Amino acid sequence: MSADLHLHTCFSDGTYTPEELAALAKQTGLRAVALTDHDTVEGCARMAAACQALGVEFIPAAELTAEVCGHEIHFLGYFLDPENETLLHELAKFQEVRQGRIHEMTARLNQAGVPLKAESVFALANCRSPGRPHVARALVQEGFCDTLDQAFERFLRKGKPAWVPKFKISAMEAIRLIHQARGLAVMAHPGLNRTDEVIPGLVQAGMDGLECFHTKHSTNMTEHYLQIAEQHNLLVTGGSDCHGLNKGKPLIGTVKVPYRLVERMKEKVLQRAVEGGFLIAQPSPGNPTTS
Ligand code: AMP
Ligand code: FE
Ligand code: FE
Ligand code: ZN
Numbered sequence: 001m002s003a004d005l006h007l008h009t010c011f012s013d014g015t016y017t018p019e020e021l022a023a024l025a026k027q028t029g030l031r032a033v034a035l036t037d038h039d040t041v042e043g044c045a046r047m048a049a050a051c052q053a054l055g056v057e058f059i060p061a062a063e064l065t066a067e068v069c070g071h072e073i074h075f076l077g078y079f080l081d082p083e084n085e086t087l088l089h090e091l092a093k094f095q096e097v098r099q100g101r102i103h104e105m106t107a108r109l110n111q112a113g114v115p116l117k118a119e120s121v122f123a124l125a126n127c128r129s130p131g132r133p134h135v136a137r138a139l140v141q142e143g144f145c146d147t148l149d150q151a152f153e154r155f156l157r158k159g160k161p162a163w164v165p166k167f168k169i170s171a172m173e174a175i176r177l178i179h180q181a182r183g184l185a186v187m188a189h190p191g192l193n194r195t196d197e198v199i200p201g202l203v204q205a206g207m208d209g210l211e212c213f214h215t216k217h218s219t220n221m222t223e224h225y226l227q228i229a230e231q232h233n234l235l236v237t238g239g240s241d242c243h244g245l246n247k248g249k250p251l252i253g254t255v256k257v258p259y260r261l262v263e264r265m266k267e268k269v270l271q272r273a274v275e276g277g278f279l280i281a282q283p284s285p286g287n288p289t290t291s
Contacts, residue, residue, distance in 0.1 A: 001031050001258065001259040002029075002030060002031060002256040002257060002258055002259060003030060003031060003032035003033065003034070003057075003059075003239075003256060003257055003258075003259055003261070003262050004025070004028075004030050004033050004034075004239045004240050004242070004252055004253055004255065004256045004257075005032075005033070005034040005036070005059065005061075005076070005078070005211075005237050005238060005239040005257065005262075006034065006036050006063075006076065006188070006211065006214065006237075006238070006239025006240060006241045006242070006255075007021060007025075007033055007034065007035055007036060007239065007240070007241075007242050007252060008035075008036065008037050008038070008063075008241070008242065008243045008244070009021055009035060009037055009043040009047065009244075010043075010126070010127060010244075011037045011040050011042045011043035011127050011128075011129065012037035012038040012039065012040055012043075012063075012127060012129040012131065013038060013129075013130075013131045013132075013133040013134060013243055014037070014242070014243045014244040015243065015244025015245045016244045016245075016250070017046075018035065018043045018046040018047035018050055019046065019050045021033075021035070021047065021050075021242075021244075021252065022047055022050035022051045022053075022054055022056060022058075023050070023054065024250060024252050024253075025051065025054070025056045025252065025253070026054040026055070026056055028252055028253035029253070030056060030252075030253055030256065031056070031057060031259050031262075032056065032057035032058070032059060032259060032262050033047075033051065033056060033057070033058060033059065033252075034058075034059035034060075034061040034076075034078055034239065035047045035058070035059075035060065035061055036061045036062060036063040036076050036188075036239070037062060037063065037129065038062075038063050038064075038065070038129055038131060039062065039063075039064060039065070039091055039094040039095055039098065039129045040062060040091055040095065040127075040128060040129040041060060041061075041062050041080070041082035041087070041088075041091065042127075042128065042129075044058075044060040044061075044082040045082065048060065057262075059078055059079060059262070059265075060078075060079065060080060060081075060082045061076055061077055061078045061079070061080065061183070062076075062077050062080065062091070063075070063076055063077075063188060064077065064094070064169070064174045064177070064178070065094075065166055065167075065168050065169075066168050066169050066170060066171045066173070066174035067168035067169070067170055067171065068170065068171035068195070068198045068201070068202065069195070069197075069198055071193055071195040071198065072166070072168060072193070073171060073187060073188070073190075073193050073195065073198070074187075074188035074189065075171070075174045075175065075178060075185050075186065075187060075188060076185075076186040076187075076188050076211060076237065077174075077177075077178035077181065077183035077184070077185060077186075078183055078184045078186060078209075078237070078265055079182065079183050079184055079265065079266070079269045080178055080181040080182060080183025081181050081182050081183070084180070084181035084182070086177070086180055086181065087177060087180070087181040090169075090177055094129075094167070094169075095128040095129050097166075097167040098128075098129055098130055098131060098166075099122075099128070099130060101164050101166060101167075102118050102121050102122065102125075102130050102134070102135065103118045104164045105121075105132070105135050105156070105162045105163075105164050106118040106121060106135070106162075108161055108162040108163075108164065109135075109139075109155060109161070109162045111161075112155070112161040112162065114139070114144050114155070114162075116135075116138055116139060116142060116144060120138050120141075120142065121134050121135050121138045124137055124138050124141065132152070132156045133148070133243065135151070135155075135156060135162070136148045136151035136152055136156055137151075139151040139155065171198070171202055171205065172205050175202070175205050175206050175207055176206075179206060182269070182272070182273070182278065184208040184209060184235065184265055184268060184269060185206065185207050185208050185209075186207070186208060186209035186210065186211055186235065186237050187199070187202065187207060187209070187210050187211060188211045188214075189211055189214040189216060189217065189241070190210055190211065190212075190225055190228075191214065191216065191217040191218070191221035191222075191224075191225065192214075192216055196228065199228060199232065200232070203232045203234065207234070208234065208235050208268060209229070209234045209235030209236065209237050209265070210225050210228060210229045210234050210235075210236060210237070211225075211237045211238055211239070212225040212226050212229055212236045212237070212238055213236075213237070213238025213239070213255050213256075213257055214238060214239065214240075214241060214255060215240050215241050215251055215254065215255050216241070235261070235264055235265055235268060236257070236261055236264075237257060237261060237265070238255055238256065238257040238261075239255055239256070239257070240252055240253065240254045240255040240256070241255075242254075
C-alpha cells in the first residue's frame with residue numbers, strides 16, 4: 001500500500017507516455033501515483049484515465065521552478081486543479097520561456113563549435129515544456145556526445161558553455177499559484193538544494209510539505225528532513241523522480257511512501273476546501289430541494 005509521488009512523462013523531460021507510466025505503476029504494485037511534470041499539467045488527463053482503467057489512484061500535480069534568496073528550489077503542487085485558468089495561464093508563460101531557452105542554449109552550443117539546431121531539440125522533445133535533458137538527448141543522438149552525463153558535464157551544467165539560467169518565479173509566488181489552484185505546495189528534494197535556512201520563511205508563506213524521500217536523498221538526509229517536517233508540522237511526501245528510460249532501469253517505485261501519507265495530504269486538501277468555502281453544502285436528507 002504505497003505511493004510514488006514524483007514522476008515525469010514525455011509531456012516534460014520524462015520518456016514514458018502517461019499510459020506507459022500508468023502501466024508500470026500497476027506492475028510495480030503502487031496504490032497511488034502523482035504526475036509531477038515540469039511546468040505542465042498536460043499529461044494529467046491521460047494519466048488519470050489510464051490509472052483509472054488499471055485501478056491505480058491518480059494525483060494530479062506539477063513541478064515548478066522557483067527562487068528564494070538566490071537559490072533555485074522546486075515546488076511540487078499536489079492535488080491542484082489541472083483546469084485552473086490562472087495556473088494554465090502561468091504555465092503557458094513558463095513553457096514559452098523554456099522554448100526560448102532552447103534557442104539560447106543551441107546558440108551557445110553553436111558558438112562553442114557544436115552545430116546542433118534548435119529545431120532538432122524541438123523535434124526530439126515534441127512537447128511544450130522542453131529542458132536541458134532534451135538538449136542532452138539531441139547531443140547524444142546527433143553524435144556530439146557519447147552519453148547524457150557527458151552532455152551535462154561538457155555543456156549543460158551550471159557554468160558550462162551552453163548553460164543558460166532558467167526563469168524562476170519567487171517561492172512565494174509559486175506557493176500562491178499552487179494554492180489558488182487548490183493544490184498543496186511541497187518543497188521538492190530539499191537535500192539537493194541544501195538551503196534549510198529558507199524553510200521557516202516558506203512555512204510562514206504557507207508551504208504545506210517537504211519531500212523527505214527522494215532518489216537522491218541519503219538515509220541521513222531523509223531522517224534530517226523528517227525531523228524538520230515534524231518541527232514545522234509539515235506534510236511528508238516522497239517519490240522516485242522517475243524520468244523514464246534515461247538511465248537504464250526506470251526509477252518508478254524505487255522510492256515510495258506509505259499510503260497513509262497520501263491520506264494526510266487528502267485531509268489537508270479537504271480541510272482547506274472547507275475553510276475556503278469551496279465545498280458546496282449537500283442538501284441534507286429530510287430537507288428536500290424545491291423542484
Ligand atoms: P532544466 O529544467 O531544463 O534546467 O533541466 C533540469 C533537469 O535536468 C532535471 O529535472 C533533471 O532531470 C535533469 N538533469 C540535471 N542534471 C542532470 C545530469 N547530470 N544528468 C541527467 N539529467 C540531469
Ligand atoms: Fe526533470
Ligand atoms: Fe526537481
Ligand atoms: Zn522532478
